[in-house]
Amino acid sequence: MGKTLVVGAGGVSHAAVHKMAMNADIFTEITLASRTKSKCDAIAASVRERTGIEIKTAALDAMDVAATVALIRETGAELLVNLALPYQDLVLMDACLEAGCHYLDTANYEPEDVAKFEYHWQWAYQDRFKGAGLTAILGSGFDPGVTSVFATWLRKHKLKTIRQIDVLDANGGSNDQTFATNFNPEINLREVLQEARHWEGGEWKTSPAMTHKVEFDFPGIGPKNMYLMYHEELESLSSHFSEIERARFWMTFGDAYITHAKVLESVGMTRIDPVMHDGQEIIPIQFLKTLLPDPGDLGAETKGKACIGDIATGEAIDGSGEKTYYIYNICDHQDCFREVGSQAVSYTTGVPAMIGAAQVLSGNWKEPGVWNMEQLDPDNFMDMLNAHGLPWQVHELDGPVTF
Known part of the structure; x- marks a missing residue:
């Protein structure tokens, strides 16, 4: 349907x-661009080997609008x-406006x-995209x-309103690394x-980072410690669903991860401001x-599963009173690697990026703005999740969460 x-x-792009490429009827021509063209060429070679589809590659400094x-x-x-990196969102939106191209990102x-x-910063572009007749879709990953x-599916099919919502993200995967992040270490x-x-x-x-911990029994994984964090979908959900009284985001971390992160922070290795080292300016992180x-x-050595979803409470559409639903996906790291050569964290972001892009190209999501x-x-997005590797399930719970 479109170029x-x-x-x-990176890993998300790989997935x-x-x-x-596996949906060539929608993505008729794909070009992959990055500052380091060799990385694009490696992904293109893998795509060719796995699907037989040829994609184009190009070198590009994403901060260069022209x-x-x-x-x-x-x-x-x-x-x-x-x-690319979230630092580059605005300049890429600027480029799309100048070139007359629709836009989609994941963060x-x-x-x-x-x-x-x-x-x-991105909401400020509403009038410009609407005036240009172009669509910009923000946050088409998994969370957000x-x-x-x-x-939205719960609010359309199960709940008339959402009074409270908790987003729960658990990675039950493990690898042989002493310390490794699930995605871009800097971000x-x-x-x-x-x-x-x-x-x-x-x-x-507000509360200090990594101080509010709760144990939760995740489907397909089991009990894991999850920590209260800020995440961007809290801002958009609370803005667009005005009835929400409470919105929270939780992510699981092991004790070793927490220890490493706190030590690195305490010695200044996570600083984002420049410091002088050996006569050169560097940014520690x-x-x-x-x-x-x-x-x-890390795809080949990562084993286990990820489980991401929402627990939402609100007034039932059928008039039966207040209901609570848990809607989630379980994704296996090794299944993802066998299919596309990525671990589940990259897969669960990359597949929704593909599905969101398909919504734009097919005309389902084409309203300017x-x-x-x-x-x-x-x-249609929910149908495509089921068809393209991220099947979801929804269950009614006995009542609202108590944590």
């Missing part, structure tokens, strides 16, 4: 591009899928020099992304070490990233 330009050549505009025009891309904008991610679509550590924030009673409540394993290289996932019709 697609994918920017970024997304493979899944795009270069991105030129590549969009050269490839004839109808849609740019941003799987909201974050300034490189401030560990703070919010949607207001699928978790927001889950909420992961910036996110994890921020103060926790959740929406309650019409305002944001970027140096740390070069020392840590690349999550995209800037949209979060919970603002869009969920049904």
Whole structure:
């Protein structure tokens, strides 16, 4: 149905591009671009081997608007899928506006020099995209992304309103590494070490990072410690579902991860400001990233499952009173690796990026403007999750969560 330009050549891109190639009736021509073209070429070779589909590759500095505009025009891309760093969201949106191209990403904008991610920078583009007749889809990963679509599906088919919602993200996978992050180490550590924030009673409540811990028995995994964190879907869900009284995000971490992260923070290795080292200016967290394993290289040795979903409580559509539902996906790391050569964390972000892109190219999500996932019709997206490797299930619980 359309020509697609994918920017970024990390683990998520690896999974997304493979899944795009497996749906060649929708993604008629794919170009993969990154600052390091050799990474694109390696993904293209894997796609060719696994699917027989040829994709184009290109070198691109995503911070160079003129270069991105030129590549969009050269490839004839109808849609740019941003799987690069969140620092690059705004410049890629600028390029899409100039070139007349639709836009989709998986994570909201974050300034490189401030560990703070919010949607207001991207929401400010609403009038410009609407005026240009272009669509921008924000956060088409799993969380954010699928978790927001889950909420909308519940609100369409099960609950008239959502009074409270908890997003739960558990990675039960393990590998042979002493310390490794699930995704880009720089972004992961910036996110994890921020103060926790959740929406309650019409305002944001804050607490120190990694201090609120609860044990939860995850389907397909078992009991795991999860920690209260801030995540961007809390901002968009509380903004677009005005009836929400409380919205929280939880992610699991092992004791060893917490210990390593706190030690690295205490000695300054997670700093994002420049420091002088041996007469050269470096940013400690970027140096740390070069020392840590690349999550995209850990697929073969990662075993176990991930479980991500929502627990939502609200007024039932059928008038039967208040109900609570748990809607989630269970994803096996080794199954993902066998299919596309990625572990489950990359897969659970890359597949929804492909499905969101398919919604734009097929015309299901084509309203001009800037949209979060919970603002869009969920049904075809939910069907595609079942058909393309991320089957979901929903169960009614006895009552609201007590943690």
